[in-house]
Amino acid sequence: MTEKVADHEALPRLGPEFALDPYPVYRRLRESGPVQRVVGHDGVVQWIVTRYDDVKRLLVDPRMSSALTKVLDPGLADGQKRFRIDETLQNAMTNHDPPEHTRIRKTVVRAFSARRVEAMRPRVQELTDTLLDAMDGEERVDLIEKLATPVPVAVSCEILGVPVEDRPFFNTQMDDLMGAGTAEEKRAPAKALTSYMAEQVAIKRASRGDDVLSAMIEASEEEGRLTDGELVGGAVQLLFAGYLTTIYAIGAGAYRLLKHPEQLAELRRDPGLLPKAVEELLRFDGPVIPGILRYAKEDVEVGGTTIPAHSLVVLSLTAANRDPDRFPEPDRLDIHREDTDHVAFGGGIHYCIGARLATIETEVVLGSLIRRFPRLELAVPDSELRWELKSFARHIAELPVFPHGAKG
Ligand code: HEM
Incomplete structure (x- = not known):
């Protein structure tokens, strides 16, 4: 099966307007049927599923494979070959189906224990407070650079057990990997990242700590649990899956709250509303856009349309989260939403x-942030905000704010 984008001129495209605001595009897609063929933002022809019930069902359907790199037909078009990435990175658990996935995930879940995660809360608070102290003396700051980025990067590094000082190196490589268009362009940054993590694993083997990497190394030494490649690929994934998406969620969350001053005021008055508000912000504008990628191992019927075997399928989580059949008035941010x-x-x-x-x-x-700066305000109009859509996620590149309000 060879498909060229040129053969699909007539298909809808997730173009630049999609990166700017995907929600009107999702609405049109959702209204025109349960599933469509589109040319993705990455130029690859794929099927996109946009309704909540269908997405929920396909998330647990074993015919939808995550092992893209294994199952992709070698005869596929160039665009689809880009899913063949570095051998070691392919070992991340996201790219496996059971039984490999079950085995790897068990080990990582054990290392990433609830105790270890809950124990991070005071540290997250401490990191945040230090950054807010630094913002206090500023008239105008980029919230992404000064707050949304450093907290998740430090947390991911600390919990995994890699030095936060290495951030400039791995961040550049990750940017190159996310921005790469072809499998060829992916090779160098993927190699740099896996070599870096292999080095970290070697250092940790010699001197273990109370961190996830040490726990994964321990598990890998038990017979048949985790190969060296899975250990390194899994650790690279944990580092980046951990901080990139969280930066994006914090950035979009801050922006959305600032655009809804009455709900922001309510949150300031009643911090008990915060956990629900965060869930609503994730529903309203989650970062994983256009969605998660699967490969149909067999023909799969969705609402009367058949997705043929061997197709790439995007399960659009963010479109599902705005489905009016599931969430009444889905395009309204509502921190009191029950569901x-x-x-x-x-x-x-x-x-x-x-x-x-x-x-x-x-x-x-x-x-x-909102408690510390009661007069926090956006410093630029929406037209000056730059939304970027790379690989699997969409985010605001910079979010300039006045911590003490426009009038200081
Ligand atoms: C707001 C932030 C985050 C969002 C929106 C997010 C979203 C997701 C989504 C949608 C998946 C499913 C992928 C799929 O089914 O193909 C996933 C998987 C995963 N996430 Fe996150 N994530 C976030 C933060 C994190 C953090 C903080 C970590 C770790 C420190 C993390 C580690 C992982 C891992 C290891 C997987 C793979 C699980 C598997 O394949 O079994 N994520 N994430």
Whole structure:
């Protein structure tokens, strides 16, 4: 099966207007049928599923494979070959189906224990407070650079057990990897990241700590649990899955709250509303856009349309979260919404391992920010905000604010 984008001129495209605001595009897609073929933002032809019930069902359907790199037909078009990435990175658990996925995930879940995650809360608060102290003396700051980024980066590094000082190196490589268009362009940054993590594993083997990497190394030494490649690939994934999405969620959350001053005021008056508000922010504007990628191992019927075997399928979590058949008035942010059963963290066997940690970080950072700066204000109009859509996520590149209001 060889498909060229040129053969699909007539298909809807997730173009630049999609990156700017995907929600009107989702609405049109959802209204025109349960599933469509589109040319994705990455130029790859794929099927997109946009309704909540269908997404929920397909998240637990074993015919939808996550092992893209294994199952992709070698005859596929160039665009689809980009899913063949570095051998070691392919070992991350997200790219496996059972039984490999079950084995790897068990080990990582054990290392990423609830105790270890809850124990991070005071540390998240401490990191946040230090950054807010530094913001206090500023007239105008970029919230992404000064707050939304440093907290998740430090937390991810500390919990995993890698030096936060290495951030400039791994951040650059990750940017290159996310921005790469072809498998060829992915090779160098993927190699740099896996070599870096292999080095970290070697250092940790010699001197263990109370961190996730040490716990994973321990597990890998038990017979048949985790190969070296799975250890390194899994650790790279934990680092980046952990901080990129959380930065994006905090950034979008701060922006959305600032655009809804009456709900922001309520949150300031009653911080008890915060956990629900964070869930609603994740429903309203989660970062995983356009969605998570699967491969149909067999023909799969969705609402009367058949997705043929061997197709790439995007389960659009963010479109599902705005489905009016599930969430009344879905395009309205409502921190009092009772039904918060969103799918921003996926579902089924690949449900996000870091969901609790990400939620703690978002709650602590946003809650502390709005308490500390009661006059916080956006410093630029919406037209000056730059939204970026790379690889699997969408985010605001910079969020300039006046911590003490426009009039200082
Ligand atoms: C707001 C922040 C986050 C969002 C929106 C998010 C979203 C997701 C989603 C949608 C999936 C499912 C992928 C799939 O089914 O293909 C996932 C999986 C995963 N996430 Fe997150 N995530 C976030 C934060 C984190 C954090 C903080 C960590 C770790 C420190 C993390 C680690 C992982 C891992 C390891 C997986 C793979 C699980 C598996 O394949 O079994 N994530 N995440």
